[in-house]
Amino acid sequence: MSEFIEIGLILLVLSTTADGQVCSGTRCGQCLIFDGCAWCKDPDYVFNRCAAESQLSLDGCRQIVKRKTHSVQILQNNDFSDGGPTEEPVQIKPQRMKITLVPNESLRDVMVFYKIAKNFPLDLYFLNDPSYTMRELVASLRRLATNIADDIATITTDFRFGLGTAMDKVIDPFTLQDPKSRLNPCGSLYCDKPYSFIHRLSLTNNVNEFTDALSRVNTTANQDIVEGLFDGLMQVMVCGNRIGWRSKARRMVLYATDINFHHAGDGRVAGILEPNDCLCHLDGSGKYTKAEIQDYPSVGQIVQKARENNINIIFVIGGADNQIIRNLYYDQLTAILPGGVTNASALSTDASNILNIVRENYRRLRETVKLITSGVPEEITLDVYTNCRTGGRTLDKTNICTGLNIDIWTNFTLFIKSHFTVCPDKRKVNFTVFPEGLEERVQIEVEHVCDCDCQLEPKAERNSTKCNSRGTYECGICHCDTGWSGKNCECDERGTVMDACGTDMGICSNAGNCTCRKCSCFEGYSGDRCECNDRNCPSYNGLLCGGNERGQCSCGECICDVKYNGSSCECPISTEACKDNNGTLCSVFGVTSLYSGAICERCQHCPGTCGNNKNCVECVGFNQGLFNETICLQRCQNVEVVSDLEETVTADNETTLTACVIQDKDACVISFNVYNSPDRQFIEVKSTKRCPLGPPNPVTIGASVSGAIFLVGLILILIWKLLTMLYDKLEYSKFESEIQNPIWEKSDNPIYKECVTTVQNPVHEANIILEDGPKLKE
Structure with a gap:
């Protein structure tokens, strides 16, 4: 037993690579999945074909198949472009690439380059709170619209503005419901009717149109302090066609308010239980139609749709308490939104700093790039590195670069590695790499290289005669078709195991293994389906079939040697043992x-x-x-x-x-x-003789029976005496307890009669009544 263990340990060591990886696999591709493993495709090779390369050489393998190397093929690599009236801007390259990836090995030379386009399109949508306290913002936007456009033109000439206003749901308790308030919620001041959200102007490059739209914005009001701009923000993000978002533009929403926001769950106080479906619900005039039917969006829904639609949200908070509002609510929300902006902006009292807010936020978004990956499968690990922080000296593991401009660009290095033990069914996968907040994409197609060249045509021989025309001869071995097995595909495995080797007692009568649709019986069993127990034969002299010299057990019967016969091979054929010294057979008396x-x-x-x-x-x-x-x-x-x-x-x-x-x-x-x-x-x-037993002695029998009857009677008397003693003892104990508790002396004797008899006069009470009542006439 120890020899087998030593051999197994030796084989394990020989099939182990330098880094401790055990090489295994029945096909070349399965073997080479593991780093450091190789395959021998010599037809006459008798050792383990999957092992470390050094071991294959030591065992005399002449044709060793090694692991392939990675390859990167650039399919589309349009050069950077600043954009403009006649050309499309390009900020990231290459746009498409194909990678052949070797399993369990790192690929570290995939480069992605990013450069700011001078005239990259900008779509800027203003979502305003139209409450009375925010009236200065609308006035400032009207006054500074041209200045904002001129300032942005220094960064990009391709920009558009859009406008919308959002207040709150027109339902109690968010908005007053009396008829007078429904017409004018501001009381003595003139206001527009209450509404949730109105899309007022689709994105346009006409600044005058934007100014005219601002001039038509009047204040309105709601009842509670918190406002419902999330309803409007959701519609701005998901109503792409109505808003006018361009597919290749930086999309910005300037969200301006001076108070906290309603979010999912707040609608319950108004009886609104239907959750927000994150779909567009604008009518022909631009009004949101599901405000009083669906709940407010959740923070998670806002973040999700911002990522899906590449929307960069800039929160501008006004009012005297803007610092508190920003710290409590909007700074935390800004940190989890895409775009890299970390804080909300504070609006001055007269809203005159709106120009600086737009300029600085756009510059910050433009000069920062965050590389995002999407659709990366689980079997692939992708890490992003860049040298933008180290000035090109070393790579830093980060996907963010800042401080870029039209003259300073950067590159990202992708580290890609697959990790699996078997080749996946889906050999080709696709994923994308893109700058957060932009529609530009790098499409990456990855193909897992799991097969050796000798497994593929024309090197592989399909329906090869070496495999009895039932398989493919590849890499020195036969890969059998479905339903066949064996070294040369000689075993028919079609049909079920029960059809080939089944019995009422189980597969191969539970006494063997079904291999190649035939039963391989355990020791001691035989037959086509191991139905014969070769230990179930008669014995002679304690040996099965008299021992190996006399016969062999086969399927429950002894197959005797030619020198013996009988059911257990007990009878010699020769008569020599029956002759006396004179050669007479059985002394003539047989x-x-x-x-x-x-x-x-x-x-x-x-x-x-x-x-x-x-x-x-x-x-x-x-x-x-x-x-x-x-x-x-x-x-x-x-x-x-x-x-x-x-x-x-x-x-x-x-x-x-x-x-x-x-x-x-x-x-x-x-x-x-x-x-x-x-x-x-x-x-x-x-010296001894065997005599029959004599007749029985009647005296002895009589004495025995009498003694038995006497003994039984004595035992019964003793039992009766014991029971009477126990009963008397219980009665005496009961008597003593009654003596010690003399309650019976105080009760009346039922047979005692007093010597004086008392008789009650039945009219005695009637006489008394007559004396007290009216007197009878004589």
């Missing part, structure tokens, strides 16, 4: 039932020999019979008493033995042997 012994040399019931010696046997052996002492001494000198009789002749070859059994007058059996030789006769008598 057909007579009176004789016994190995060669019929003994006669147990021959009348002359046994009967003639009866008297001498009785007188010498047991002092009985017809001979007296004198005659016994004279005639029976050749008789001797022994403790046991011999079964065979121990004298010379001419002496014969006759075994005799006789009965005396008491029906006792006496056994003796008579030895006859040419010159004399000798008798041995067994």
